[in-house]
Amino acid sequence: MKGDKPKAATKELTLHLPCTKEAILEARMKLDSFVRQNGFEREACDITLVAQEALKNIYQHAHPIDKKMHLHCTIERDRVLLEIWDKGKGFNVGEVERRKRPIMSTHGRGFELMQGLTDSFEIKSGSEGTFLRMTLKKWESGKRPDSLEQCLP
Amino acid sequence: MKVEVEEKSGFTVVSVVGELDVYTVPLFRKVLLKLEGARKHNLIVDLSKLTFLDSSGLGALIEIYQKIQSAQGEIVFILDNPRILRVFELVNLDKVLTIHPNLGRAFQHVGAPSGYVDEEFFSDIGDEGR
Ligand SMILES: Nc1ncnc2c1ncn2[C@@H]1O[C@H](COP(=O)(O)OP(=O)(O)O)[C@@H](O)[C@H]1O
Numbered sequence: 001m002k003g004d005k006p007k008a009a010t011k012e013l014t015l016h017l018p019c020t021k022e023a024i025l026e027a028r029m030k031l032d033s034f035v036r037q038n039g040f041e042r043e044a045c046d047i048t049l050v051a052q053e054a055l056k057n058i059y060q061h062a063h064p065i066d067k068k069m070h071l072h073c074t075i076e077r078d079r080v081l082l083e084i085w086d087k088g089k090g091f092n093v094g095e096v097e098r099r100k101r102p103i104m105s106t107h108g109r110g111f112e113l114m115q116g117l118t119d120s121f122e123i124k125s126g127s128e129g130t131f132l133r134m135t136l137k138k139w140e141s142g143k144r145p146d147s148l149e150q151c152l153p
Numbered sequence: 154m155k156v157e158v159e160e161k162s163g164f165t166v167v168s169v170v171g172e173l174d175v176y177t178v179p180l181f182r183k184v185l186l187k188l189e190g191a192r193k194h195n196l197i198v199d200l201s202k203l204t205f206l207d208s209s210g211l212g213a214l215i216e217i218y219q220k221i222q223s224a225q226g227e228i229v230f231i232l233d234n235p236r237i238l239r240v241f242e243l244v245n246l247d248k249v250l251t252i253h254p255n256l257g258r259a260f261q262h263v264g265a266p267s268g269y270v271d272e273e274f275f276s277d278i279g280d281e282g283r
């Protein structure tokens with residue numbers, strides 16, 4: 001029968017933005033209200049930080065041929081899937097991963113943050129560009145003090 | 154974002170209100186350069202009103218820490234927001250920097266009474282950016 005079994009509602013946000021500094025902030029604000037509206041208030045701070053790091057990397061390093069930054073966010077029942085990609089020059093992931101950054105290095109902390117704040121983190125990069133696929137789980141309730149409202153967009 | 158500067162018991166308290174990230178780091182640097190020029194080498198960096206910190210903001214904090222170290226000064230951070238502490242932890246900075254949850258504890262740490270001295274010197278640094 002058609003339509004008698006309601007599908008688990010999946011909500012999506014898709015953004016194709018110009019590769020500019022201003023667009024990073026715009027994307028962050030849109031993503032923030034999107035995930036907050038969909039029950040990820042407490043996680044919004046981490047989600048937007050992860051997105052900002054990924055978008056900053058496109059702006060700073062990718063030089064995409066379409067001059068765009070692409071973001072796709074999917075709300076699932078208990079997690080958020082975040083895909084961010086570019087059609088830029090790509091880079092050698094293994095080489096960057098092996099690079100040991102001293103604690104006092106003022107650069108090169110973006111991936112450390114993205115990896116640390118997400119529950120899964122995949123990256124593909126080559127001459128066609130770079131594609132990141134990350135998930136962040138919904139926190140279990142009651143484990144944290146409610147000081148999280150401090151983190152507003 | 155706003156940077157507030159005041160003198161307290163021989164320390165310069167630099168408070169960052171709002172977001173410290175790729176957008177606001179230039180303003181933060183400007184304030185710090187001014188402090189450097191004025192030979193203010195004992196700093197309390199108050200991050201208790203910080204709402205967002207990204208890797209660019211972290212970079213700026215590391216930079217100022219290193220400058221103070223090489224000037225033989227003292228630098229202490231105030232931070233209690235768990236989300237932002239987590240950012241410090243992820244890059245192991247919590248193990249290197251001196252971090253206290255509030256101003257009282259920070260002053261206890263540096264062994265100064267938390268007296269108050271007003272200063273006009275930084276009055277021209279106000280709201281800028283966001
Ligand atoms: N989208 C991208 N396109 C091309 N190169 C990238 C991209 N993202 C990251 N990189 C490369 O990976 C390196 C590490 O990135 P990151 O950890 O964010 O540190 P940082 O941006 O401070 O250099 C960058 O310096 C850059 O060489």
Ligand SMILES: Nc1ncnc2c1ncn2[C@@H]1O[C@H](COP(=O)(O)OP(=O)(O)O)[C@@H](O)[C@H]1O
Nearest residue numbers: 116117118119138139140141142143144235239
């Ligand atoms: N239920 C929760 N309540 C509050 N914060 C949480 C919760 N689950 C995870 N977190 C935050 O997200 C971070 C990453 O969580 P998780 O992926 O479970 O651990 P890790 O990746 O460190 O093994 C935690 O260190 C914590 O700061």
Ligand SMILES: [Mg+2]
Nearest residue numbers: 053056057110
């Ligand atoms: Mg980066």
Ligand SMILES: [Mg+2]
Nearest residue numbers: 116117118119
């Ligand atoms: Mg994890």
